[in-house]
Amino acid sequence: MPAIKYEYQNENMKLIKSNSITFGGDNKQMPTNQLFPETWVDSYADYLFNYAVGRVSDAEIAKDLVQETFFAGLKSAKNYKGDAAERTWLIAILKRKVIDHYRKINSKKGKAEVRMNYNASSDSEGDWLEEQVADPFSNFENDAIENEELGLAIHDCVSKLPKKQSMVFKMKTIQGMSTEDICNELDINPSNLWVMIHRARTALVGCLNQNWFEL
């Protein structure tokens, strides 16, 4: 009896195995990701911009890098295989652009050297080499990393909002524009604006609850 059972189990396993193979085959035929370059600026510009600012610490350079990324994306759109999502693909290009940027500004050999200058404002005596080492008890660096990730998580959620709501939210919260200016620019009345802000904020709290920590 046990021998038959064993065979039976084996049969089952074969069955499962062959099933998974056909499933895998189906997977390959599934429609893959596609590129929609005309929506790039609206959908990803802010996300990429935040990513770049975190790495080059200069808004103007970051803006140029984002633009170059879109441009490079357009040029190599035919090489896009559809394995990664659109944004992941663009981020990968942006990463190369950031590296290229640092290569460019460090192109002269001398600039590539690591120089340690003793802080001119303090006394030049003492264990200066030891003082250059990062403080192991400092939370500052972790905070910076965490805040950058938080910023990207917020932008991710903002990009999921309806276009007008995300626009109003960005103008009000990020660019700090006054209610009056926004109303003039978008041709809406203040109560309309506050309704949109309310909806955007409620949706954001819900989204961040899923993608970040409990609010």
Next chain:
Amino acid sequence: MTSCEKAAVICNKAQYNEASFLDKLKLRFHLFACKNCTVHSEKNAKLTSICEKAKLRSLSEQEKVLMKEFLKKES
């Protein structure tokens, strides 16, 4: 007594420092009585604080339009 809808509007205005003193007073009274709005108000304030903490940046609409034009021209 202020309605929950009005309280929500005041709460949102308060996040951008645009609520008047009287509005804030009304909101306080409402929150004293309404538990749901208290929860909402706390979450809303938390959202404001994390938005500040994250030092969000974005490109202005104008910059985006310029970027779009550039890409259209180059492609």
